[in-house]
Amino acid sequence: MKINAKRLSSHFGEMSEIGKIGETGTCRPAHSKEEKQAFELASSWMQSAGMQTHIDNFGNLIGRLEGSEPDLPVLMLGSHLDSQPYGGRFDGVAGVLCAIEAITTLTENGIKPRRSIEIVSFADEEGWRFKKGLFGSRGILGKLEDGELQRTDHDGITREKALTDFGCDITAFANSQYAPGSIYCFLELHIEQGPILDWGNKPIGIVTGIAGPLWLTVKLKGMAGHTGSVPMHLRQDALLGAARIIVGLNDIVTQIPGAPTVGTVATIDVFPASRNIIAEEVSFTLDLRDIDLDRRHAYEKQVREMIAATAQKHKLTYEIAEDTNSEPRYCATWIKDIIKQECVTLGVDAPELMSGPFHDALALSYACDYGMIFIRCKDGVSHNPLEYSTDEDLALGTEILYGTVLKVLDKE
Numbered sequence: 001m002k003i004n005a006k007r008l009s010s011h012f013g014e015m016s017e018i019g020k021i022g023e024t025g026t027c028r029p030a031h032s033k034e035e036k037q038a039f040e041l042a043s044s045w046m047q048s049a050g051m052q053t054h055i056d057n058f059g060n061l062i063g064r065l066e067g068s069e070p071d072l073p074v075l076m077l078g079s080h081l082d083s084q085p086y087g088g089r090f091d092g093v094a095g096v097l098c099a100i101e102a103i104t105t106l107t108e109n110g111i112k113p114r115r116s117i118e119i120v121s122f123a124d125e126e127g128w129r130f131k132k133g134l135f136g137s138r139g140i141l142g143k144l145e146d147g148e149l150q151r152t153d154h155d156g157i158t159r160e161k162a163l164t165d166f167g168c169d170i171t172a173f174a175n176s177q178y179a180p181g182s183i184y185c186f187l188e189l190h191i192e193q194g195p196i197l198d199w200g201n202k203p204i205g206i207v208t209g210i211a212g213p214l215w216l217t218v219k220l221k222g223m224a225g226h227t228g229s230v231p232m233h234l235r236q237d238a239l240l241g242a243a244r245i246i247v248g249l250n251d252i253v254t255q256i257p258g259a260p261t262v263g264t265v266a267t268i269d270v271f272p273a274s275r276n277i278i279a280e281e282v283s284f285t286l287d288l289r290d291i292d293l294d295r296r297h298a299y300e301k302q303v304r305e306m307i308a309a310t311a312q313k314h315k316l317t318y319e320i321a322e323d324t325n326s327e328p329r330y331c332a333t334w335i336k337d338i339i340k341q342e343c344v345t346l347g348v349d350a351p352e353l354m355s356g357p358f359h360d361a362l363a364l365s366y367a368c369d370y371g372m373i374f375i376r377c378k379d380g381v382s383h384n385p386l387e388y389s390t391d392e393d394l395a396l397g398t399e400i401l402y403g404t405v406l407k408v409l410d411k412e
């Protein structure tokens with residue numbers, strides 16, 4: 001091994017103390033003081049690797065190792081240090097800490113690249129706080145949408161305020177954007193967040209592409225009334241409608257047994273949420289994914305028809321907002337080939353697999369070639385404090401990432 005596995009392991013240990021919940025959990029919301037603390041710690045390691053660091057106006061942490069030809073497009077690596085509210089120690093963190101270890105090794109070996117290298121911890125990858133993810137990675141590419149800064153979190157705080165409190169200048173986004181062509185390629189190491197590698201007893205996977213999600217927010221409106229007096233046949237119960245839609249979604253996505261399609265409702269807000277008032281308004285998020293885009297489109301149509309029919313049946317009005325609509329994005333063959341070579345050199349039998357979850361690489365895929373390395377996680381558990389990858393697997397993935405960086409730098 002060329003990388004320092006012990007140092008890598010200790011970095012994971014230190015990082016897991018920030019925003020720690022319970023024994024092994026993490027809660028580091030986007031643009032929060034916990035994320036700032038995580039940035040400070042990661043910055044100190046980046047600086048030890050010879051990088052200069054700053055936080056940009058989107059709330060991304062960026063470390064830069066200046067190349068001897070700084071005008072060349074940068075080799076970018078990274079992931080994210082924000083977490084789910086009830087998350088684990090590895091999601092996103094692996095992509096940042098393993099990249100730092102790889103570049104530290106590069107510096108220790110006295111390698112001075114021509115091309116500058118940047119490691120980025122992207123702001124708000126997770127998307128739970130403002131119900132829209134990949135904020136920092138879309139931001140640097142000029143891909144924010146209208147109204148995004150006015151989205152609010154659970155406490156009514158706008159993205160604008162959260163960013164400003166974080167120290168960002170929201171009037172100077174342009175200064176933090178990357179010009180087209182200025183990123184050579186993007187490498188992201190990430191835990192798999194699914195069970196395929198663990199079930200196959202393989203430590204490493206080579207990602208072929210990301211099946212982007214469709215995210216909708218559905219709002220149903222009925223009529224409040226006393227639960228003790230309004231007869232059943234006269235009710236306009238928004239929560240009952242929501243319940244039918246949740247079950248209906250499950251039926252739609254499971255109609256072909258064994259298909260990789262997944263559909264989920266995982267958040268729901270009920271108004272006025274009193275036990276003796278019939279629910280007047282319910283809004284919930286809906287997540288639909290498939291690597292087969294035609295099938296996903298067909299299911300989306302079925303979902304929309306099912307929502308319309310359910311609303312009619314229960315005398316509800318409804319609105320559907322589309323929060324995210326990403327198409328599958330495929331990894332660059334030349335980067336996959338390099339990763340594969342590195343695996344062969346190290347005697348690792350690494351299968352190729354698709355990613356169901358999205359990652360910052362999805363946003364970057366619109367600006368440059370990208371490649372991803374997956375690390376096995378125990379039982380495929382993620383977005384859960386039980387999320388677990390071994391030190392050995394993380395070190396092995398870092399070794400492959402390091403070798404990939406060297407080969408990418410050697411190109412041309």
Ligand SMILES: [Zn+2]
Pocket residue numbers: 080091092125190359
């Ligand atoms: Zn992640």
